[in-house]
Amino acid sequence: MVAGDKDKNDNASYLQAAERFAKSEIVEQKNCITCHTIGKSGGTVGPILNQVSNRRPLDWLRKWLKDPNATKPGTKMPNFQFSDAELDNALSYLKDMKRTVESEKILAANPEPMKAGEALFKAYDCYACHRIGDQGRFIGPNLTWVGLRKPPEWERIWLKDPPAYKPGTFMPNFHLSPAEIAALTAFLHSLQGQHNDAGRKWESITAFILDARPRERGRLVAERLACWSCHGENLAGGIKNPNAKPDGFVPAINSAYLDFSEEELQEKILNGSMPEKLVPDGESPPFACPPWKAALNDAELADLLAYLESIAPESAKWEFK
Ligand code: HEC
Ligand code: HEC
Ligand code: HEC
Incomplete structure (x- = not known):
């Protein structure tokens, strides 16, 4: 390879491609930028698109743009009813929005796995969907406390092939090597709330702008944590927890406000709770409810309870009273 070849593919070219897309007639007409960051600016509703072709093959992107709802039912992304010519045009921009991730160099330059993982996290733009502190977007779970809640063994299984572990998940398969997975896992496990205050600060500004009531502030707290x-979208359950009593799933908590007294809820949330085994001499369930003491102050705990109250089913609340 001659030096000139490499330049075409270096780290600036994906950003130039993103800037070209940002100025294209498609983005201008359809206003993709209200929801997506493309190049240096844009909205925060959807993933950052700058490196989208690092994680999505062209056929996936074609299907997505044609009908987002077919891939992710209920998505906020509209169906723009693109013509075939418009689709080809959009895809010709998206395919260049791909960064060359030189993972061997990154691993060699960072002998400490945690540091290598941090660099890979940036290089693959995991921030496009995930948040740590006040950085990143909101499509995947906030990772500020991921090291507290998930064991490294599980992270390794997840990162290898997310759709294999959970069919239908929106997290793409990055086809990471075992060395990359080991580094990313070390970085993820190190995330034990060091960036919590940055997230908190962002929330209080957001709450101030939105004039948020306790239950909305509580929703932001539940997002950060x-x-x-574990408790599923809308906290309605559906996440497997093999060999956990009573049914091998993490419980739904959208009606927890009705099932427990406030004192019981506070105690469970602050101190955590370990599920019992379904088969006593089987393996321990991979997930337990972590103790959230270190993550919550009194005001945040009260807001979180107000949020849990607000999502409890109306009919049951009515009968309850
Ligand atoms: C109203 C907000 C909105 C608009 C406008 C919008 N999108 Fe999206 N888009 C989303 C959301 C949200 C997602 C992520 C899916 C989800 O969480 O529902 C997404 C996902 C995507 C993805 C997949 C990204 C990934 O990392 O997997 C692509 C590509 C995309 N949008 C392209 C576009 C393009 C191109 C336009 C303009 C023609 C556009 N979007 C306009 C909200 C929007
Ligand atoms: C296109 C959006 C998207 C991108 C990009 C993305 N993720 Fe995810 N990620 C998700 C979603 C959505 C979930 C939630 C999975 C589910 O329950 O379906 C998730 C889940 C996770 C989890 C489990 C989190 C937890 O709290 O339990 C980890 C860890 C993770 N992703 C790491 C990564 C890493 C590392 C990268 C970059 C290599 C990455 N993700 C890139 C969307 C994304
Ligand atoms: C790592 C996965 C995980 C995360 C993240 C998690 N939980 Fe849990 N949670 C569990 C498990 C597993 C149980 C069941 C424990 C048991 O059986 O004693 C549980 C139980 C609970 C219960 C009691 C529900 C019941 O029916 O027994 C409440 C309330 C609860 N969690 C609240 C929360 C709140 C609030 C958050 C966010 C601040 C949270 N959890 C985050 C795994 C998790």
Whole structure:
């Protein structure tokens, strides 16, 4: 390879491609930028698109743009009813929005796995969907506390092939090598709330702008701690927890406000709770409810309870009273 070849593919070219797309007639007409960051600016509703072709093959992107709802039912991304010519045009931009990730160099330059993992996290732009502190977007679970809630063995299985572990998940398969997975896992496990205050600060500014009531502030707290990463979307359950009583799933908590007294809830949330085994001499369930003491102050705990109250089913609340 001659030096000139490499330049075409270096780290600036994906950003130039993103800037070209940002100025294209498609983005201008359809206003993709209200929801997506493309190049240096844009909205925060959807993933950052600058490196989208690092994680999505062209056929996936074609299908997505044709009908987002077919891939992710209920998505906020509209169906733009593209013509075939418009689709080809959009894809010709998206395919260049791909960064060459020189993972061997990154691994060699960072002998400490945690540091290598941090560099890979940036290089693959995991921030496109995930948040740590006040950085990144909101499509995947917030990772500020991921090291507290998930064991490294599980992270390794997840990162290898997310759709294989959980069919239908929106997290793409990055086809990471075992060395990359080991480094990313070390970095993820190190995330034990060091960036919590940055997230908190962002929330209080957001709450101020939105004039948020306790239950909305509580929703932001639940997002930061990513309760949904175990209790499922809308905290309605559905996440497997093999060999956990009573049914091998993490419980739904959207009606927890009705099932427990406030004192019981506070105690469970602050101190955590370990599920019992379904088959006593079987393996321990991979997930337990972590103790959230270190993550919550009194005001945040009260807001979180207000949020849990607000999502409890109306009919049951009515009967309850
Ligand atoms: C109203 C907000 C909105 C608009 C406008 C919008 N999108 Fe999206 N888009 C989303 C959301 C949200 C997602 C992520 C899926 C989800 O969480 O529902 C997404 C996902 C995507 C993805 C997949 C990204 C990935 O990392 O997998 C692509 C590609 C994409 N959008 C392209 C576009 C393009 C091109 C336009 C303009 C023609 C556009 N979007 C306009 C909200 C929007
Ligand atoms: C296109 C969006 C997207 C991108 C990009 C993405 N993820 Fe995810 N990720 C998700 C979603 C969505 C989930 C939640 C999975 C589910 O329950 O379906 C998830 C889940 C996770 C989890 C489990 C989190 C938890 O709290 O339990 C980890 C860890 C993770 N992703 C790491 C990564 C890493 C590392 C990268 C970069 C190599 C990455 N993700 C890139 C969307 C994304
Ligand atoms: C790592 C996965 C995980 C995360 C993240 C998590 N939980 Fe849990 N949670 C569990 C498991 C597993 C149980 C069941 C424990 C048991 O059986 O004693 C549980 C139980 C609970 C219960 C009691 C529900 C019941 O029916 O027994 C409440 C309330 C609860 N969690 C609240 C929360 C809140 C609030 C958050 C976010 C701040 C959260 N959890 C985050 C795994 C998790």
